[in-house]
Amino acid sequence: MSGLRQYFTYTNGTWVASLVAVVCFLTGVALTAHVGNTVRSELVSQNKREAVARLSEVRARLEGELSRTVAYGLGLRANVIHFANQPFEAAHYEAVAADLIEGNPVIRSIGLAPNNILRAVYPHQPNQAAIGLNYRMNTSQWPAIRRAMLERDVVIAGPLELVQGGRALLIRIPVFPPINPGQPLAERPYWGVASLVVDEAGLMKAAGVSDTANELRIEIIDKGAANPDNAHVFGGFGLLAEDGVGLPLNLPGGLNWEVLGYPRNGWVANERNIWITQLVGSLISLVFGAMAFLLISEVYKVRSMALHDPLTGLANRRLLEDRMLQFAVMSERTGNGFEIFYVDLDAFKPVNDNYGHAVGDQLLIEVSHRLQQQIRQTDTVARVGGDEFIILTPGNMRRAEKDAFLERLADRVSQMFEFSGVRIEVKASIGSASFPSDAGTIDDLLRVADSRMYAQKAKNRQKTEVAAGSGVPQTG
Template sequence: MGRQLTRKFVSRSNGTWAASAIAIICFLTGIAVTAHVGLLIRNELVAQHKRDIATELSEARARLETEISRTVAHGLALRAFVAELKDKRFVAADYRNISTELINENPSIRSIGLAPGNILRAVFPLEPNKAALGLDYRSNASQWPAVEKAMVSRETVIAGPIELVQGGRALLIRIPVYPAEFSGQSLADRSYWGVASLVLDEESLMASAGIKPVINDINLSVVDKGEDGSAARILFGDKKLAEQDHVALPLLLPGGLNWELLGYPSGGWSSTGKEVWITQFIGSLISLVFGVMAFLLISEIYKVRSMALHDPLTGLANRRLLEERMHQLAAMCERSGVGFEIFYVDLDAFKPVNDSYGHSVGDQLLIEIGDRLQSQTRQSDTVARVGGDEFIVLTPGNMRSPEKDTFVHRMLERVTQVFEFSGASIDVKASVGSASFPKDASTVADLLRVADRRMYAQKARSKQSAMNVPENGVPQAG
């Protein structure tokens, strides 16, 4: 029984390995596709998270843009007031009330300065800025470039932020004043009066706009990209934020500022969700199902193929497979000159075993004979069942007569051993006829007929010398 199971395992092992390999490939392919789809979903979740962050940043950007524009508007109101007094001799006291009102209205404004002819003549509040009175911007290397730019461009210029001596950082708004000599005079034809300057406290400006380092679990930074955008400088917030995979929105600000608002979630981008887990679970399940289906399908194909080429009872090769291998060896013989041998084995008086013990015992005897023949052959040999109690052994290569006789004797000695099953002992007899290719025949069909005739000749001789079964004796298969 153990040899029967081993034989069935060996006969089906190639199909099992092939089915297993294809099933694994199908499963791994499905897992790879699932992983790719999962990655796409994760990327989409991150993209959606970035869109949500961008929406939050848009609100913060709008507040900051509004606050800076409002402050610049205050400066423009001051410029309009200065223009109204263009024909009057400059007196600082004339501008105290409006300057004080602007500072009180906008807490981001730290101070206001007026510089007719680019010389600072008035500053509000006077303390602690009194020492700055009389400053000629043209002689100040740090402040003159922005004043000159405003004067030449005739537009508002915002510089900074700069570190203040009295502490903190500030933005400097330079508003050039070009009063009109008459109504409708073009700006290009107006004469330069001087410059009005507003000093904005950066911290107060950000607070007034509701800009904080962290808003709704979003880390914020404000970056100055510079005039040409080549160098970025962190103005506010986390300095390391620019190194993260952040969301950036440009700030549309007056005065030539090139700022960006950066945002990054405190917990990083979210790439997990029920969509990912559902996709992975369903994808893995489908991959497993496809793998199992592939295994069963390939196994069934090999099983059907094996059934078509093997005897269902013994698992040995059937006549079809035997003849295929014989034709292959015959074709090889034409090239190499090396033939093959066949041995036709037939059990004598097999029918009495079925009649006396039943077909189940007869089937077990046939299985045992197949095992015995296989035990006497090489791995390259083929043992086939070609009839009810007929077997053929195919051995590649030609044998000399002594070798053939020895092989037949050894094979018969093993086959004709007593078969014991379910308490019964059955004598086994067999007849063998052999033939050599291409010595005895030039075709496979002729070779089979030669071996068959020799087997029946041997059977006839055995019957002539056979002894009768004793009374109350055991029927024999031979």
């Protein structure tokens, strides 16, 4: 009897231990798989951020090259205006056209059309046959020229297939010479149009744009194309159908292009390391305590990645709104509200444009440090946009206390920023709001602070003068 009881005891203990081990193992496998998928998603997101950074370089080079080419055309327009009161002579412009083409080889040809009739073209061959073309009678070219006339601005059409071979952009520059000095553009008479034929392949080469960059496939599309089948501009990968990343191009002449990127082998995370992590996690799952520690630490790690800004380490908008909701619930019980301060940097875009995104990122990191130095341990600083920050402080402030805090914030943020020999004058606009006196909901409170910040930005814009020296003008 004793032996039978020992058998059942031993058997039941084995089954219980096996069941617990199986449950722990299966739970560990499930949680580890979840963590692996989260890590995989984060790695893909990181790869996409790196791809966007590479696309930013492509965008900057292409925007600069096309703007430089348009500037050549504007120089030609100035020369035409200079001779506008004289009878048109093509010889007046041959030397200028030759210099422009020599200075910018992407320009295939230059044409001048007084009263929209092509009277001069350079080089003469193989374009001489086009002399006398009346653009008004040309259904393919007239819409862009008419648009340039009506808008009184540069219009770029294309890329178009040329009879001579290749594809090109057609830059149409309307000419409006003044009758009297200082005559407004809207009142000037129309002289005609100057046209630059820009070789598409040469433009991309001059801008250093290729269809593959660091294993990233590049494609440029025209978002303004009437027919999606004709939206392709550069590259030949059909990335619109892929899970790629894209950046809009800020181009002159009304072009609405976007540069797309997608890795040659797709968004491949390091699958080998992920599988090893999952295998190790599954084995460690047999030991409940160790597995619990590993899983909890991984969950908190992933949660922290989801709730904090990767650049500055500050809370992101999601974490900020969670804390604001908690304070709002507490306010209903205690009657104590809270304050928010909406901080927006003035003229941050020129910093990126003039010094590059690396300097802009360092400036954002420095501003986040400055804001953290001005708060208490119970306060929260969050980055909620590119150059936008919000400070959350529990408890309501008196008017004098809030004004002193605003002044301290503005003084600290506005200190000169120096990085790699660059000195940048920093300015910010700050708007504040109190809960619940200014608004009874979180969304309304954010709108109040946002509107007050923009009101402050408008005041700053009126008072600001362009700074001298090497600093960036902070004009709002």
